[in-house]
Amino acid sequence: MSGGRPDRGERLADSAATEALGARLARLVRPGDLILLEGPLGAGKTTLVRGLVAALGGDPLEVCSPTFVLLESYAVRGEGIARVHHADLYRLRGRGSAPLDEVGLGDALDDPAAVTAVEWPDSWGWLGGMAGRVCRVALAYLGAARTATVVWTGPTA
Ligand SMILES: Nc1ncnc2c1ncn2[C@@H]1O[C@H](COP(=O)(O)OP(=O)(O)O)[C@@H](O)[C@H]1O
Ligand SMILES: [Mg+2]
Secondary structure (H helix, E strand, C coil): CCCCCHHHCEEECCHHHHHHHHHHHHHHCCCCCEEEEECCCCCCHHHHHHHHHHHCCCCHHHCCCCCCCCEEEEEEEECCEEEEEEEECHHHCCCCCCCHHHHCHHHHHHCCCEEEEEECCCCCHHHHHCCCCEEEEEEEEECCEEEEEEEEECCCC
């Protein structure tokens, strides 16, 4: 992936720009897509999901970092997309093949009427090898602003 070069990424001047990137992704996502959000604490991963959910017709106020609840689901009104599942695997880092069922991520990924966004997918390498479409967003700090690189993999049809 190309996320290792944040200097080459798109500049996001403020959190509104990060939300706008989420809104742009909302126009591209299809049911079953997986969005992997990489980047350090505070890089804007949750902010991007907020923009995505809002643009899909959901309530952006529902979107916060699911720190205690590892997985949240928001109702949206996208084309064929009734839900956005939102996982934050931060607390599961380093747990190897950590218990997916504990998180409910397996069910989320099986949901044909949903898009799933995952923060801290890093230690879950298999997520990137999903059969469906995967969108990797790498967010990084650039002074007080952020940068983003977006790479899609998987079926293009
Ligand atoms: N492009 C940006 N420039 C400056 N601040 C941003 C930007 N995007 C998001 N933020 C801010 O950074 C903080 C952390 O964002 P958050 O989405 O919670 O990060 P993460 O989920 O990656 O930990 C929030 O206060 C948010 O408003
Ligand atoms: Mg977050």
